[in-house]
Amino acid sequence: MIKVRDYIYKDILSVNENSDLRRVIITMKRHRVCAIPVVNQLGEYVGCISEQDILNASVPQYMKSMYNTSFMADIDHIIGHLHDLLEEKAIKFTDSGYPTVTPNDSMSYAADLLFRSKKTALPVLEGKMLIGLLTRIEILTVSLNGNKLS
Amino acid sequence: MTEFLSWHLDTIHIITTLVIFIFTFVFITTEALPNAIAAMIGAFLLVAFHIVNQEEAIDAVDFETIGLLSGMMMTVAVMRKSGLFEYIAIKSIKLTGGSPWRILVVLSIVTAVLSAFLDNVTTVLIVVPLTFAVADTMKINPMPMLISEILFSNIGGAATLIGDPPNIMIGGATNLDFMDFIQNNTPVVLVVSVVTFVLLRLIYHKKLSGMVADKEKIQAFDEKRAIQNKRFFYTTLVIFLIIIALFITHHLHKIDLATLAIGGGFTMMMVTKQDPEEILKEVEWATLFFFIGLFIIIGGLEKTGIISFLADKMVEVTHGETEPAAQLVLWMSALSTTFINSIPYTATMISVIKEMTINANQSIEPIWWALSLGACLGGNGTLIGAAANIIVAGFTQKTPYPIKFKEYFKIGFPLMLVSIVITSLYLYVRYF
Numbered sequence: 001m002i003k004v005r006d007y008i009y010k011d012i013l014s015v016n017e018n019s020d021l022r023r024v025i026i027t028m029k030r031h032r033v034c035a036i037p038v039v040n041q042l043g044e045y046v047g048c049i050s051e052q053d054i055l056n057a058s059v060p061q062y063m064k065s066m067y068n069t070s071f072m073a074d075i076d077h078i079i080g081h082l083h084d085l086l087e088e089k090a091i092k093f094t095d096s097g098y099p100t101v102t103p104n105d106s107m108s109y110a111a112d113l114l115f116r117s118k119k120t121a122l123p124v125l126e127g128k129m130l131i132g133l134l135t136r137i138e139i140l141t142v143s144l145n146g147n148k149l150s
Numbered sequence: 151m152t153e154f155l156s157w158h159l160d161t162i163h164i165i166t167t168l169v170i171f172i173f174t175f176v177f178i179t180t181e182a183l184p185n186a187i188a189a190m191i192g193a194f195l196l197v198a199f200h201i202v203n204q205e206e207a208i209d210a211v212d213f214e215t216i217g218l219l220s221g222m223m224m225t226v227a228v229m230r231k232s233g234l235f236e237y238i239a240i241k242s243i244k245l246t247g248g249s250p251w252r253i254l255v256v257l258s259i260v261t262a263v264l265s266a267f268l269d270n271v272t273t274v275l276i277v278v279p280l281t282f283a284v285a286d287t288m289k290i291n292p293m294p295m296l297i298s299e300i301l302f303s304n305i306g307g308a309a310t311l312i313g314d315p316p317n318i319m320i321g322g323a324t325n326l327d328f329m330d331f332i333q334n335n336t337p338v339v340l341v342v343s344v345v346t347f348v349l350l351r352l353i354y355h356k357k358l359s360g361m362v363a364d365k366e367k368i369q370a371f372d373e374k375r376a377i378q379n380k381r382f383f384y385t386t387l388v389i390f391l392i393i394i395a396l397f398i399t400h401h402l403h404k405i406d407l408a409t410l411a412i413g414g415g416f417t418m419m420m421v422t423k424q425d426p427e428e429i430l431k432e433v434e435w436a437t438l439f440f441f442i443g444l445f446i447i448i449g450g451l452e453k454t455g456i457i458s459f460l461a462d463k464m465v466e467v468t469h470g471e472t473e474p475a476a477q478l479v480l481w482m483s484a485l486s487t488t489f490i491n492s493i494p495y496t497a498t499m500i501s502v503i504k505e506m507t508i509n510a511n512q513s514i515e516p517i518w519w520a521l522s523l524g525a526c527l528g529g530n531g532t533l534i535g536a537a538a539n540i541i542v543a544g545f546t547q548k549t550p551y552p553i554k555f556k557e558y559f560k561i562g563f564p565l566m567l568v569s570i571v572i573t574s575l576y577l578y579v580r581y582f
Contacts, residue, residue, distance in 0.1 A: 061548045062282035065275070068233060068378065071240055074370040075287055 002142060004110055005103035008124050008132035014039045017046055017091040024049055024090050034120040037130050038094045044128040048098035049090060050119065057093055058082035100125045101134060111139045160454070163201050167450045170195050174447055179490045186436040189443025189494075196450040210449025211442050214322035214408045219269075219441065220433055221411025222312060225393065226268050227432035228418045232386045233376035235264060235276045240373035243284055248365025250290055250358040255347060257281055258298045262306025262343060266313045267394065270303040270538035277303075278542055282549060287370070288363045293551055294354045296542060297561055301346060301530050303538040305569070308526035309339040311407070312397070315441075315537075316496040316525035320518055321407065323500045328397040328407065334519050338576040342527070342569045349565060382422055389418050444497045452501055461505030472512040473582045476520040477574060479503070483524025484570045488531030488563070496525045516581040523573045530566040533558040 014037040015024050028036055028051070035050035058081045063069050100123045101110045110122055114136055124132040174192035177183040183191075197207050229235070239260050246252035257277060264273040277299055285292035307314030311321040311331040320326065377383045393414035397407060419429055451457050468475040479499065486495050499521055508514050529536030533543045533555050546553045 060282070060286060061545075062279035062286070065279045065545070066236075066283075067230060068236065068376060070375040070378070071236060071372050072283060073375060074372060075367070077283075077286060 002107040003103065004101050004105045004107060004124060004134055007107060007138045007142065008103065008134060009138060010132045012130055012132060013037070014045075014130060015049070015090050016041070017089065017094065019090045020086065021054070021088050021090065021093060022086040024093070025054070025086075033133075033135075035098075037123045037133070038090055039130060043130075045100075045123060045125055045130040046091070047094035047096035048123055049093050049095065050098075053093050053095050054082070057085060098123070102126065103131065107139055107142050110134055114139065163199075164454045164456060166199050167196065167201055167454045167456065171447055171451060171456075174443075175490070175494060178494060184436065185491070185493075186439040186443065189440045189447065191443075193443040193446035196447060201450050202446065202453055206453065207446045207449060210452070211445040212319065212322045214406060215319050215445075216438055216441055217408025218312065218318050218322065218411045219315075220438055221408060221413070221415045222269065223433045224415030224429055225390065225411065225418050226272055227429045228415075228422055228424055229386045229390060230272070230276070232383045233378060234383060234387055236280065236376040237373050237383075238264075239277060239280050240371050240376060243280075243368060244371060244373065248288065248363060248368050250288075250294075250361045250363055251351070251354070253284060254295045254298050254350070254354070254358065257284075257295055258302040258347070261299045262302040262309075262339075265303045265306035265538075266309040270307045270314060270536065271541050273306075274299060274303050274538045274542050275545075278545055282551075283371075284368060285551075287367045288365065290361045290363050291551060293553070293557075294350070294358060296546060296551070296553060297558060298350055300533075300539050300542050300558070301350075301562065301565060302343070304526055304529040304536050305339055305342055305346065307538075308523055309336045312411075314526045314529075315493050317522050319441075319493075319496050319500060320522050323504065324518060326515070326518060327400045329401065331522075332398075334515075334580075335522060338523065338573055341576070342572050345568060345572060346565055349568065353561060385421055386418060389414065389421060440493070441497075444494050447494075448497050448501050451498070452505075457498075457501045458505045460502045461507075464502060465506050465508075470507060470509045470512075472508055472514065472516055473578075475506070475508070476516040476577050476581070479517050480520035480524040480570065480574055480577065483521055484528035484531070484566065487525045487528035488535050488566065492525045492529055492536060496521065499525075513581075516577055519581075520573075520577055524570065527566060527569045527573065530569065531559075531563045533562070535562070535566075 013027070013031050013033065015027055017038050017040050024036065028034070035048050037045055038047050038049055040046050058078050060077060060081060063072070063077065099113050099117045099119060101113065103124060103126060114122060121133050121135045123130055124134055170192050174188050177188035178185050193207065196202055197204055202210065239257070242256045242260055243253060246256050261273055261277045264276065278296065281292050281295050281299065285295070304314070308317070309332070311317050311326070311328045317331060321331070393410060396403070396405065396410050400407065418424070419426055448457070464475065464478070468478060483495070483499065503514070503517055503521065506514070506517075529539065533539050533553065543553050543558070
């Protein structure tokens with residue numbers, strides 16, 4: 001079985017739950033990640049923030065309930081709302097139910113989880129501690145390394 | 151002995167039916183159970199206890215109402231995709247030039263007109279998010295507009311046979327057709343609308359004129375982009391107009407409304423090449439089963455003689471005179487539907503009115519208009535008075551401008567009373 005342990009991206013990148021959204025976005029941009037784990041003061045993992053979560057918070061409720069919003073294309077609603085959210089704390093946007101894996105899980109399980117949840121990366125946890133990240137490309141490249149299951 | 155036994159059985163049946171009816175009503179009003187479940191379980195129990203048999207239960211269902219409702223739901227499900235409703239609303243908003251009061255008037259008129267031809271919930275689900283979009287763009291508080299839209303969804307719904315569930319049910323149960331509703335309800339709806347606007351103007355004048363609005367910004371809305379496929383847009387519009395034209399000309403072709411609505415819905419799907427699976431998913435099955443369950447429960451009330459007992463009481467109180475009966479039904483309906491769901495109320499009252507024996511030389515028709523107007527307009531009294539009110543209130547809870555029960559009551563209840571006074575005078579002047 002090909003395990004997660006062998007493919008973790010160990011450069012642990014995370015943000016503190018009390019950081020503001022501005023910090024989160026800057027960190028995500030600087031490191032070119034689409035999702036970032038969130039930790040508390042003790043360094044324990046509490047959840048993840050994805051670009052999708054931030055977009056979800058910045059699109060106003062009324063726009064979500066419209067069939068079609070293209071008639072509002074010339075109005076800066078979403079960017080304006082996002083701007084108003086920049087000082088809010090990271091924990092407010094954190095998805096605590098974000099899927100995670102452990103080092104002993106198989107890569108196939110991780111692949112299935114990523115596929116089903118449509119996420120871009122999975123935090124790898126050992127107990128409450130974050131020990132790394134597994135991205136979609138890590139999984140896609142597993143097969144390139146001559147790994148073929150017989 | 152057998153006589154005694156049969157009397158005994160009747161009493162047990164009456165008590166069982168009443169208990170089921172009251173429990174269903176309480177569950178619906180308190181929302182302890184979803185409407186459809188409460189009504190269908192009630193109906194099931196009536197059949198299970200042999201108060202009505204299955205055949206009688208099916209006979210009790212008014213399929214004219216169910217057919218009309220489901221047909222309109224299909225038609226609207228296709229039409230919503232065309233962007234027509236958004237187009238109308240945005241075009242009208244832009245014509246106001248951005249004055250908050252004029253936006254309130256225009257959005258209310260759009261709500262009233264759409265409500266007259268679509269169901270009220272669909273209408274507010276289209277208009278309310280747009281109102282938020284406008285308010286957000288102009289940086290104003292949308293509350294006055296939202297309250298006005300609730301009021302006008304119920305006022306507009308009263309105007310036509312297809313505008314509001316009580317009217318659909320009355321249309322299904324009587325020989326009154328689409329034009330009868332227009333001729334009898336629309337005039338008073340217009341008067342009530344004008345008076346409501348005047349009163350809203352007085353209530354909100356200060357608040358609205360004090361608003362600093364970014365008027366220019368609404369010109370950035372592009373109504374043309376709401377229509378993604380012009381051909382689809384025109385096709386649905388033409389079919390919808392044909393359906394309405396056939397509704398209006400019922401007296402010429404005698405094709406019933408349920409047939410027209412269902413035929414229209416499927417024609418709409420055929421011509422626009424829609425996937426029926428997808429469109430039929432949009433049909434509110436829960437609402438339809440809610441109606442079916444209620445009809446069966448009312449069937450039980452009829453069979454056990456409870457309805458005729460109520461009808462006799464009504465005749466006794468009003469001496470079989472249409473005039474006091476119409477006024478009684480109007481006020482009773484308005485005040486009841488302010489607090490309880492208008493659908494079970496109307497379903498019960500339809501049976502009661504049908505059983506009433508009115509003095510020979512008088513027409514029963516004014517009582518139907520009293521029931522229709524009372525049940526539709528009464529919905530404006532509180533935030534829980536009608537389905538549209540509940541939907542708008544629920545929608546706003548997730549926004550920065552949640553509508554509160556008390557806040558709505560202070561405006562909705564007095565305005566509802568005014569509308570019923572106007573209707574009461576209208577009934578008196580027009581029919582007596």
